[in-house]
Amino acid sequence: MNTEVMRNTLHESEAGRFTFPQVVGALSDIGVESYFADLARAVDTFYLPTGETHTEKMTLPPTKIPEDFSQSGIVAAIRAVQADQIRYPEFLRRAMAAGIAAYWVFIAGRKVIYFGRKGEIHIEGFPSPKP
Numbered sequence: 309m310n311t312e313v314m315r316n317t318l319h320e321s322e323a324g325r326f327t328f329p330q331v332v333g334a335l336s337d338i339g340v341e342s343y344f345a346d347l348a349r350a351v352d353t354f355y356l357p358t359g360e361t362h363t364e365k366m367t368l369p370p371t372k373i374p375e376d377f378s379q380s381g382i383v384a385a386i387r388a389v390q391a392d393q394i395r396y397p398e399f400l401r402r403a404m405a406a407g408i409a410a411y412w413v414f415i416a417g418r419k420v421i422y423f424g425r426k427g428e429i430h431i432e433g434f435p436s437p438k439p
Contacts, residue, residue: 310338324395342414377424381406
């Protein structure tokens with residue numbers, strides 16, 4: 309398990325230096341199947357197909373997550389980050405403002421599930437990397 313790549317990927321994202329495709333590529337290259345970002349606790353957990361996990365503490369300051377879930381708010385944040393109009397720190401700010409308490413990225417399944425505080429969800433697919 310290459311925890312250094314996991315740690316570096318998280319911290320480079322938090323610094324706004326890695327895009328989502330770069331994160332997915334780096335983690336996929338070391339065998340990460342999925343990762344869970346718990347925004348309420350400020351931790352990321354990485355999952356490997358072997359059943360192994362690794363948890364990293366986020367370095368961004370914790371933010372109170374509103375109780376209300378905004379479907380349009382999370383979709384707008386996703387579209388902005390996909391267009392590279394914003395990077396991860398701003399994406400997190402907007403996602404939490406939209407009531408997102410956590411999200412789970414399924415690298416193998418090419419989707420992200422966003423979770424609100426009361427069980428609301430938004431599922432977002434993402435394309436396979438270009439050859």
